[in-house]
Amino acid sequence: MALDDGWYTEEWAGQGSAISLKIARKLHEERSPYQTIEIYETESFGRLMTLDGLVMVTDRDNFIYHEMMSHPALFTHPHPRRVLIIGGGDCGTLREVLKHASVEVAEQVELDERVTRVAEQYFPQLCASNGDPRARFHFEDGIAFVARAAPDSYDVVIVDSTDPVGPAAGLFSEDFYRNCLRALAPQGLLVGQSESPLFHPDLIEAVHRAMRTAGFREVAMLHFPQCTYPSGWWSATLAAKDAKLPRFRETAAADRPFPTRYYNAAVHAGALAVPEYLRKSLA
């Protein structure tokens, strides 16, 4: 069958595959200084935000990504107080970070302020914590921000970026990771989204190598389903500044005083299981 015009389709670049979501109507379209931002009402996935034609977030499945970009790192650090989010313009990761009572400040550095403003309008639940007094917003280039950050400024840095093309490519570089390392305090952790284990194993390996070469002492992959991202399977890469990655705070994760929908202590442990075909290359 061929799909009619009532579908939004993202072709998964270089992978001979595509996902389509049935659209009820387009709610918004604008050209920001950086990209085209579109919002759709879909038939079965709630609202959808795309940037330059690529799926960023849907109401239905974003909970997995946002929880897995935040809670594993925050339950691995012994006492995360200062968190830096690079990217993350839809504010879903920020919302999860701010669920942690130990967090005193969460700074978010998003290049495109319009992404956040549009998210505030169309994804109010993701932006529910934007008014939290611990949240600070910077709308500028994350690479430059980290390059000039004071040493030992953050306990956790989260790179919630778009794909490694265009302005986001630098967020996957050894130079950037070296600046993150410097900005992190002792016991600091870096976590970055690192694409699909099925489609992009070479990228995941390259991220591991670059983080190690930049000086991170130990690097680990987390993986989780993410229906509307390429292959439906996604990863994050977690790195420890100055020691082996500690075992995560399992009791605190199990007893967390806030709700989650995907994350729990067992899911956290399970997400660290490396598929056999990646074991050697990530060792």
Added chain:
Amino acid sequence: MALDDGWYTEEWAGQGSAISLKIARKLHEERSPYQTIEIYETESFGRLMTLDGLVMVTDRDNFIYHEMMSHPALFTHPHPRRVLIIGGGDCGTLREVLKHASVEVAEQVELDERVTRVAEQYFPQLCASNGDPRARFHFEDGIAFVARAAPDSYDVVIVDSTDPVGPAAGLFSEDFYRNCLRALAPQGLLVGQSESPLFHPDLIEAVHRAMRTAGFREVAMLHFPQCTYPSGWWSATLAAKDAKLPRFRETAAADRPFPTRYYNAAVHAGALAVPEYLRKSLA
């Protein structure tokens, strides 16, 4: 963008979403007594088999499904000797089952012999163990086969079925599970594919209930990525006949003398982690 005619598209029924694979050419099409069987050469997923227009198997991603339908059950049973596979016509699950040296006989009951014959022609690697003297093929209705199976005949029953519509609907019923229970020997295990945790949580809950009502003592979900199945995320449900599900044989899994690509002991443990939103309903 809209996709041109060079794509195979499966609309995910009732989910307002679809996956598409870019096609190089169609290799085969036939109408068997039960369904339309098509084989395509894709651009990036190797060969693709569809039944009545639904993706069954691709060269690129079938390893995850086949390994997760077999090894978790076989490494949970203390000594699996007699295995029954219901469905499984592409023979990929059978191949994985026969990797276990303890298995003395693996019977496969596939309704449509043409699926297996076409798989032998177009997916020879999945059928590499079809000539194993321990393999026995029955081409008939699996529901009737299990209904007349002698009690205590099998150590593990694997239901490697299509979706719960049409002839396969009965493979998700309490009556069928009751017959499986009877056919299983003491310590016996049943495992069945149980659709997407994102799209079909109600079905997964119904399968759990039906297995328990049929008399299985404990039921657990396994989940894993599966790019070309609806939502890219899939599940299997594992049930124990007459005792709590034992902890799996972790050392044997770690020391398995055969190759796998996705499965290993850590992946096995991780696949049992129940996402938070399913915890209460599956408890």
